[in-house]
Amino acid sequence: MFKKILSSIGIGAAKVDTRLNESHCTPGGELTGVVHIEGGSVEQSVDSIYLFFNTLYKHEVNDKSTYSTFTIEKILLNEAPFMIGPGEVKEIPFTVNVPFNTPLSVSQSKSWIETGLDIAQAVDPKDEDAITVQPNAAQQVILDAMDELGFRLKKADTEMLPARHRSGRLPIAQELEYSANGSRFGRQLDEVEVVILQEEGSIELLIQVDRSVHDLGSLFADLTGTDESTHRVRYDAARLSPAEVRRDIESMIEQSI
Numbered sequence: 238m239f240k241k242i243l244s245s246i247g248i249g250a251a252k253v254d255t256r257l258n259e260s261h262c263t264p265g266g267e268l269t270g271v272v273h274i275e276g277g278s279v280e281q282s283v284d285s286i287y288l289f290f291n292t293l294y295k296h297e298v299n300d301k302s303t304y305s306t307f308t309i310e311k312i313l314l315n316e317a318p319f320m321i322g323p324g325e326v327k328e329i330p331f332t333v334n335v336p337f338n339t340p341l342s343v344s345q346s347k348s349w350i351e352t353g354l355d356i357a358q359a360v361d362p363k364d365e366d367a368i369t370v371q372p373n374a375a376q377q378v379i380l381d382a383m384d385e386l387g388f389r390l391k392k393a394d395t396e397m398l399p400a401r402h403r404s405g406r407l408p409i410a411q412e413l414e415y416s417a418n419g420s421r422f423g424r425q426l427d428e429v430e431v432v433i434l435q436e437e438g439s440i441e442l443l444i445q446v447d448r449s450v451h452d453l454g455s456l457f458a459d460l461t462g463t464d465e466s467t468h469r470v471r472y473d474a475a476r477l478s479p480a481e482v483r484r485d486i487e488s489m490i491e492q493s494i
Contacts, residue, residue, distance in 0.1 A: 250277040251321050253362045255288075255352040260366065262335045263373040264435060269332045272314065272352055276325040283321055285355035286314040288333060292340050292348040294395040294409045307395075307409055309348075310336045335370070337435045340411040342370045344393035375440045375474040376433055382482040383413075387420030388429060410434060425494045440474045443467070444486065446493040466493040 257270040272286055290309040295302055312333050321327060340346040352364045372380055383390075395411045410432050417426035432443040446466045468489035472482070 251275065251281050251283070251354060251356065251362055252277070253286075253352050253354050253364045255350060255364050255366050257350070257366055257368070261369045261371055263371050264335055264337050264339045264341075264376070265373050265437075266335050267332055268335050268350070268368070270330075272329040272331065274321055274327045274329070274354065276321040276323050278323055280320055280322050281356050282318055283315070283354050283356055284318045286329060287353045287355065288312045288314060288331070289351040289353065290336055290339060290348065291351050292346070292395060292409075294397060296397055309339055309407060309409075336407070337437070338407050338410065339370050340395045340409075341372055341376070341393070342368075343390065343413070346370075346393050346395055346411060373435075375435065375472075375477050378477045378479050378482055379431070379433055379440075379442055382479060382486055383415055383429075383431065385483060386486060387423075388415040388417060389419055390414070391416050391428070422490055422494065426490070429490065435474065438474055439471055440477065441469060441471045442482070442485070443469045444489050446490050468492070 252275045254273040254275075255270055256273055257268065259269070262268045274283070274286075289311050291306050292309060293304045294307045295304055297303075314329055314331050319327075339348055342348065348368055348370050350366045350368055352366075354362045356362070391414045393411055393413050395409050398408055398410050413431045413433075415429045415431060417423050417429060420426075422429075426446055428446075430445040434441040434443065444467070446468075470485050470489070
């Protein structure tokens, strides 16, 4: 009985450790691994095993910038509750899809996998594993176009989108801020802000070339207005042409200067 009381507050309870086959992944790609569960000092019932895709997003609190955790997606791994005995080891293999629009691992952007066990009347064990999110093929075409045009990435932040621009997507988005130095626009622009929004089959590019705009709230607030410095274009992700993307980016910038 005493062991059960201790396990209910986390002492001698089951432990969880997620072991990823590869910590590098791409949005829309797969992530595989094994959830390793080791029983504690008493038998316990595990109701659910969850994987959380988490990231940090920037927002304002009392007029100060701060970073908080945002859960991009929560995935249930088991179909039914099960018992884990004292010292017993269970391994649950998994293959999950990485959510589209998971922020890329550049600049200050960080994402990770959190694993949680839902155990009745006990402190739920948790585990966290960092992941490195690399651009998928469609995203890479856009990033390469920016590089080829001479723009250099300065920083990246993930921020909350205004509600009117979410359209069923994540309520957050990553903004990539580029320096125009080194490009042929270097004397006319200081920065270009880029947001890439992707879903199954399509990818959307948002560009802001107004020097006075430096955050997602301002960028997206201009999308429904007449500000010619904010532009958006949608592509078929499977038919994305590097030459077309470069031409579109140059055209959008030229319209704003």
